[in-house]
Amino acid sequence: MTRVITFGTFDVFHVGHVNILERAAKYGDELIVGVSSDKLNFSKKNKYPIYSQEDRIKIIQCIKFVKEVFIEESLEEKLNYIRKFKADILVMGDDWEGRFDWVKDECKVVYLPRTPSISTTEIIEVVRSGRK
Ligand code: CTP
Numbered sequence: 001m002t003r004v005i006t007f008g009t010f011d012v013f014h015v016g017h018v019n020i021l022e023r024a025a026k027y028g029d030e031l032i033v034g035v036s037s038d039k040l041n042f043s044k045k046n047k048y049p050i051y052s053q054e055d056r057i058k059i060i061q062c063i064k065f066v067k068e069v070f071i072e073e074s075l076e077e078k079l080n081y082i083r084k085f086k087a088d089i090l091v092m093g094d095d096w097e098g099r100f101d102w103v104k105d106e107c108k109v110v111y112l113p114r115t116p117s118i119s120t121t122e123i124i125e126v127v128r129s130g131r132k
Contacts, residue, residue, distance in 0.1 A: 002028030005087035005107075007072055009036045011049035012123050013059050016115035023112050024091035025065035032085045033060050034072035044075075050124065082106050 004027045010017050025031040036044075038053045049056065053071060060069045072081065078100065082090060087107050090100055094111040101109060126132075 001030065002089065003030050003032060003085065003087045004028040004089045004091055005032045005034065005082060005085055006091045007034040007036065007078070007081075008093075009041055009049055009120070010056050010060055011041075011051050012120045013051075013056075014118050014120065014123060016118045018063070019115045020091070020093055020112060021060075021063055021065050027089050027091055027110060030067040031065055032068045032070070032087060033066050034070055034081055035060055036072045040073060040075070079103055079106060 004024050006020065006024045008017070008020075010033075021031065021033070035053065035057050038048050041047070041049050051059075057069050057071065060066055068085070070081070070085075078090075081087075082103055083106065089108045089110060090103060091110045091112060092100060093114045095114055097111045103109060
């Protein structure tokens with residue numbers, strides 16, 4: 001049984017999120033997703049996500065490639081989450097390339113290319129500006 005873990009905010013859910021979850025799931029038998037808490041997002045970016053953590057979790061739980069979802073409260077806890085969920089592989093988008101190499105003693109780390117031309121930030125900007 002190979003367990004894959006990934007982390008993210010997954011705010012304003014979009015196809016780039018589906019694609020990374022779909023591809024991450026293919027690396028093992030079970031995909032576990034850490035959804036970053038509202039507080040963690042505020043501490044990282046000085047702003048809260050548009051969707052609450054409860055709603056973001058609910059959306060991720062409905063994805064058919066996802067086995068289990070939990071709230072990621074702190075970036076420093078990555079290793080503990082990896083241990084707690086007995087993950088064999090950590091998958092992240094390549095915007096994080098190299099940033100999680102420090103967990104390589106605990107599990108394999110894979111960075112996957114992002115889906116081009118879509119991000120939560122850009123969707124929010126387009127909607128706010130009224131641009132098409
Ligand atoms: N992701 C992806 N392709 C995209 C957007 C996101 O593969 N076009 C991946 C990220 O690399 C990450 C996961 O989806 O592993 C969650 O990313 P998140 O930061 O929540 O989404 P973004 O759209 O990148 O959000 P933001 O613009 O706020 O950074």
